[in-house]
Structure formats: structure tokens, C-alpha cells
Amino acid sequence: MSVECFVTGGTGFIGQHLVALLSAKGHTVRVLMRRPERLATLREQVDALGGNSTRVFALAGDLQSDGLGLSPADRAVLKHAGVLFHLGAQFAWGLSMEQARAVNVEGAKRVALLAAEQNSRLVMIGGFMLKNHEHLRRIGIDPLHPQSTDWPAVYRRVGGYEGSKLEAHFATLALMAAKGGEMTVVHPATVCGHSRTGHILEGQPLVALIRNLVQGKLTAVPGTARHWLPLVTVDHLVDLTAACAFDPAMAGQELLALDDQTPDLRELLAQVAESVGVKSPRHYISLRWLKWLLKIAPVARFLNTQPEALDFIQTTRFDTSTLEQFANRHGIARPDICESLQHTARFVHSYCL
Numbered sequence: 372m373s374v375e376c377f378v379t380g381g382t383g384f385i386g387q388h389l390v391a392l393l394s395a396k397g398h399t400v401r402v403l404m405r406r407p408e409r410l411a412t413l414r415e416q417v418d419a420l421g422g423n424s425t426r427v428f429a430l431a432g433d434l435q436s437d438g439l440g441l442s443p444a445d446r447a448v449l450k451h452a453g454v455l456f457h458l459g460a461q462f463a464w465g466l467s468m469e470q471a472r473a474v475n476v477e478g479a480k481r482v483a484l485l486a487a488e489q490n491s492r493l494v495m496i497g498g499f500m501l502k503n504h505e506h507l508r509r510i511g512i513d514p515l516h517p518q519s520t521d522w523p524a525v526y527r528r529v530g531g532y533e534g535s536k537l538e539a540h541f542a543t544l545a546l547m548a549a550k551g552g553e554m555t556v557v558h559p560a561t562v563c564g565h566s567r568t569g570h571i572l573e574g575q576p577l578v579a580l581i582r583n584l585v586q587g588k589l590t591a592v593p594g595t596a597r598h599w600l601p602l603v604t605v606d607h608l609v610d611l612t613a614a615c616a617f618d619p620a621m622a623g624q625e626l627l628a629l630d631d632q633t634p635d636l637r638e639l640l641a642q643v644a645e646s647v648g649v650k651s652p653r654h655y656i657s658l659r660w661l662k663w664l665l666k667i668a669p670v671a672r673f674l675n676t677q678p679e680a681l682d683f684i685q686t687t688r689f690d691t692s693t694l695e696q697f698a699n700r701h702g703i704a705r706p707d708i709c710e711s712l713q714h715t716a717r718f719v720h721s722y723c724l
């Protein structure tokens with residue numbers, strides 16, 4: 372059955388893959404675009420990723436504008452949307468609280484309001500840190516009582532991007548509960564390139580890590596032997612996200628999209644290094660010390676990263692049994708994360724350096 376879908380963030384990395392998948396499955400996909408004149412480029416990308424671009428359309432708008440900046444005509448078209456996928460976000464390090472909130476929190480609330488008003492299912496992309504309750508409590512969020520959070524203090528601890536993702540999640544859940552809307556949240560780990568082609572876009576955190584390694588800037592492994600950077604491939608993530616959207620049992624549920632076979636960080640770097648023929652670091656540098664170094668602007672510039680990027684490297688292990696059951700129920704196979712990582716490393720080496 373063909374369903375009308377609305378996608379925010381459809382021009383981004385995960386979004387392009389999701390739009391390709393939905394259109395390939397025969398759905399009509401309307402993408403919120405700040406620059407709708409780039410529709411032709413998006414359609415080319417969608418076709419290159421195996422989608423059907425004739426089913427992809429642009430709706431001019433902006434997450435920062437009231438009513439998403441949609442024209443009354445586009446708003447009328449959207450009334451037929453069965454599912455609203457919210458992926459749009461300002462995804463960058465070093466954002467101020469105000470910048471991050473304007474797009475990531477207020478934008479998410481606007482999309483949620485639209486979904487609730489027109490009775491569409493909302494599928495929102497969160498982040499795996501929301502499933503690490505120990506971490507949430509450490510930074511001042513009680514997941515059972517998020518309304519009592521001192522948000523400016525959280526932003527000071529984790530930075531603008533992550534603070535706004537956490538705040539957006541709880542604000543959206545509250546809004547949908549108040550309006551009686553139907554919502555599903557998918558929480559991805561750091562996203563790896565496509566499992567077969569390695570396709571990934573510039574600007575992704577994993578690209579920065581691979582680039583630093585290839586350019587010889589990563590001479591020690593951040594953390595300890597117990598630290599890892601949990602990954603999920605982009606194709607697996609969009610398979611899971613699309614399945615969530617059309618599964619009535621997933622209304623009101625959250626799904627962690629994380630591959631627990633991701634190797635520890637030292638092994639991950641070793642696999643990347645081997646794929647592109649460079650040396651991998653053997654010794655460790657403490658995260659606290661590295662964060663301190665990254666507070667020195669020239670060091671952060673040289674490494675092209677910010678201290679907040681290190682928060683995703685951690686020792687916590689996650690329970691993925693619900694994910695496995697969900698994937699099995701939908702016949703979604705988990706790609707080999709090590710092979711996917713090697714394809715991604717070669718893709719970055721060929722196209723992103």
C-alpha cells in the first residue's frame with residue numbers, strides 16, 4: 372500500500388537514505404526543504420541510492436519558522452500524510468543553547484504539533500544517549516521526571532547539540548501525550564556508512580574520526596580498553612525506521628538502533644586503519660585529558676573536533692534484545708558491522724579527504 376509520507380531532514384545523510392527507501396517501496400515522499408530549488412539534486416541522490424525520485428517532492432519550509440513556514444496549499448497537501456518522519460536537526464558541535472533550541476527543540480515541537488493536529492503518526496529520530504539512563508542522571512536529567520530538569524545546566528555540561536536533542540525528546544513526548552498524538556522514537560547510535568557501498572556524507576562524526584586517523588592526527592586511542600563508539604549502519608537504521616512507521620504495535624514505543632557487535636574503539640580504529648593502509652594507534656589517552664586539550668582552540672581546530680564529540684565514546688553496554696525481536700519480526704537482517712566499517716573507511720578515503 373502506498374502511503375503519503377512527510378520527511379524533515381530528507382536532504383541530510385540519514386534522510387537521503389530514508390527517502391530512497393520509502394520511495395523505492397512505492398510511498399509518496401514530501402520533503403521539507405529550506406532550499407526547494409535543490410529538489411533536482413535530491414532526486415539524483417535518491418536515484419543513486421536506489422530510490423524512485425518520481426515519488427519525491429519538495430515542500431518549502433523551515434523548522435525555525437512558525438507552522439514550519441509551510442504555505443496554506445502545502446499544508447492542505449500534507450493533511451493526507453499518514454506518517455511524519457522528523458529527522459531535521461542542526462547537527463554540529465559548538466552550537467549555543469539559543470541556536471540549538473531554535474531548530475532542534477522548537478522545530479521538533481512544531482512537527483509534533485502538526486502530526487497531532489492532523490492525526491498522522493510521528494516517527495522521530497532521537498539519539499542513543501537517551502537510552503543511557505545512568506548518563507542522563509549524571510548530567511541532571513531524571514528520565515521519570517524530565518520536567519524538573521535545569522536545562523541551561525544540562526546544555527553547559529553536554530553542549531548545544533546534545534542538550535537540544537535531549538530536551539527535544541522530552542518536550543515532544545510531553546506535547547504528544549497532551550495532544551493524544553501517536554509517536555514512535557528511534558534512537559540511533561553513531562551512524563556508519565552503507566553496509567555494502569560505505570556511502571556516507573561529509574559532516575558525519577564518523578567521517579571526522581576516520582579522516583583524523585588517515586591524516587595521522589589520531590596518535591592515541593581516546594579512552595580505555597573498555598571504551599567503544601556504538602555504531603549502526605545507515606541502511607539498517609532506515610530499514611528499522613520505516614518498519615516502525617508502519618507497525619501499529621510501535622505506537623508509543625521507542626527503539627534503540629545500535630549494533631552491539633561494534634568492536635571496542637581500539638579495534639574499530641585498527642579495522643579502519645587496515646582498510647586504508649595506515650597505522651593505527653596502540654596506546655590510550657584519557658578522555659578527560661583529551662577533552663582538556665580540545666578546550667585549546669588551535670588543538671580543536673587541528674583535530675577538527677570539539678570536546679562534546681567525545682561524549683559518545685563510552686563504556687556503557689546496552690540491552691538490544693528488543694531491537695533483535697523487532698528486527699526478526701520484520702525480517703530485517705543485521706549487516707556485518709565490521710565489513711560495513713571497512714567499506715565506510717574506503718569510501719571516506721576515496722571521496723571525503
Ligand SMILES: NC(=O)c1ccc[n+]([C@@H]2O[C@H](COP(=O)([O-])OP(=O)(O)OC[C@H]3O[C@@H](n4cnc5c(N)ncnc54)[C@H](OP(=O)(O)O)[C@@H]3O)[C@@H](O)[C@H]2O)c1
Pocket residue numbers: 379380381382383384385386403404405406432433434435457458459460461462474496497498499536558559560561562563572574575576
Ligand atoms: N548521524 C548520526 O550519527 C546520528 C546519530 C544519532 C542521531 N542522529 C539524528 O538523526 C537526525 C538526522 O541526522 P543526519 O546525520 O542525517 O544529519 P544531517 O546530515 O546533518 O542532516 C540534517 C538535516 O536537517 C536539515 N535541517 C537543518 N536545519 C534545518 C532547518 N532550520 N529547517 C529545516 N531543515 C533543517 C538539513 O537540511 P539542509 O539540507 O537545508 O541543511 C538536513 O536535511 C538528526 O536528528 C540527528 O540528531 C544522527
